Amino acid sequence: MQAKVILKVATKSIMKSRMRSLLTALGIIIGVSAVVVMVAIGDGAQLKVEQQIASLGSNLIIITPGASNTGGVRGGSGTFNRFTFDDVDKIKNEATLIKGISPVVSSRGQVIGGVGNWSTTINGVSPDYLDIRAWPLQSGEFFTDRDIMARSKVCVLGTEVVKNLFPNDDPIGQLIRIRSVPFKVIGVLKEKGQTSVGTSNDDVILAPSKTVLDRLSGGKFISSIQVSSVSSDRSDAAQAELKSIMRESHKLTPGEADDFTIRDQSDLTEAATQTSKVLTILLASVAGVSLVVGGIGIMNIMLVSVTERTREIGIRLSIGARASDILIQFLTEAIVLSLTGGIIGVLLSFIIAFILNHYTDQTAYIKPQIIMIAFGFAGAIGIFFGFYPARKAAALNPIDALRYE
């Protein structure tokens, strides 16, 4: 028989008992849409996490000084600090894959102002810093390049510092003394919460880099350089570019080891995606169970159908159908049922995803691959659970089948 005829016969017998076919397919419809929606929710969550990490600055690349190597004795990280503003300027001028760059001149000190005093970190940075860290201001304003050139004594406070020094007043416009040097508060950062290692991001004061270098840390070297790449997928390329610029800047010969370290946030992204991946797999397998149950439903109905249509099978055999013809006929019916269920299931999942995205705060993101996978599964289930009933039908003896009442 031609494929076209087989399909026609299968569709016809499915359409003969519409209600039953619909109920049978319902198992697959629910199974497929459950799998697709669950995976879509998982993928949606992952997308959200990725976006959130990006907002924390996933494009962030940190360059820190490397280890010293003097006479064969290697010191720890940061023991050999040669970062200067020259490095920063060179990167700024030569790098093509970066969006922003800021030196970080780190210093600790006692801060006096407002209601008391408080020991905190003071970071000297450039105006790019807020953008690099995706860290908006809560109020006031940030310092500018002019403040850096003029070495202005202005600063921006983290919320933790505000809480300790100005619990009741507006800090903007107030004077604080950092290690006896007076600074004018011009802005307050938005609360950012904990860092990945558990310390507070908000216990910090930001001031112009050169002011901090001259007035507080009293040296000429920079603690680290923070850079943001143009996009997270260009992060690797940006790092390679930074590396060659830094090597050139430090005049390292080809055999010499780097005297700096470049890191990005990909490990953090990876950990977060891993979590949501595990969640997706878990949800999908639970939904997958319902797909299998749907398959068992198909098998059940096909078995009933074979018994019910024993006489029809007998007639077909008596007029010359081979056992393989009968097998193919019933198998095709099972596959048509499950694939139809698959199509309706996918359509249903699109509707559910639409509702989730528009009427709840849940994000569902249906990837094209998952639709193909769901279809593949529906078809495989049709074959797997349709085979046993089909083989049972094909094994019938024509005489017994014809006599069957």
Place this chain on the structure above:
Amino acid sequence: MENIVIKTVKLTKTYKVGDIDVPALKAVDITIEKGEFVAIMGASGSGKSTLMNLLGCLDMPTSGDYFLDGVNTSKLSKNEYADIRNQKIGFVFQGFNLLARTTALENVELPLMYDRLGKIKDPQKKSIEALERVGLADRIHHIPSQLSGGQQQRVALARALVNSPALILADEPTGNLDSKTSVEVFQLFQQLNNEGITVVMVTHERDFASFAKRIVEMRDGKVIRDYLIKDRLNAEEEFKKIAADALIA
């Protein structure tokens, strides 16, 4: 030899019921030539249905040989059996055995669907011709439940004819029909036989057996009598008689 459609040599069928062998057919030798109209008669249990199943290649003999249209079927595989049923035999059953909720035309097309040789180019045209031959040209899109018993049996006959088989096998073809309709169906059988088609039928009514040309009587799995009918009934005339009787009554 070319004219022989059926030839059985010591055809034997034994059913196993538990440990006991139940012989249903004991070394039957029958030869049926082309164009014959044979009625196989016998009480139930005489082996006529078993013989019918073997002749129809629905079942395989325990021993003996069966030559159908010159082919020894005893050595064939299950698939070849299926192909023989499709190519060489047309079945007509007592219970019509049409597919329910399927039109007359589709029922008649059914054997052509399993035609592996693809010798028929236009199944639909061929099926309509077969239905015209049994006088149902105006009923081709009716489903069995919209047809009378006689019409259903004629659809079955068209289905048996559509593949131009060497042989039409009819198992109690009028067992479910009243006598007037039965005569009508026999009229068709005789007409087809006159056109040269070989017909073998099983019946237990002697009146209907007289529409055939030859009677084979069976008992206990053996052929006990095999003779030609001298005063053969003409179904057409019988039908006219019945119609006339009905008028008088």
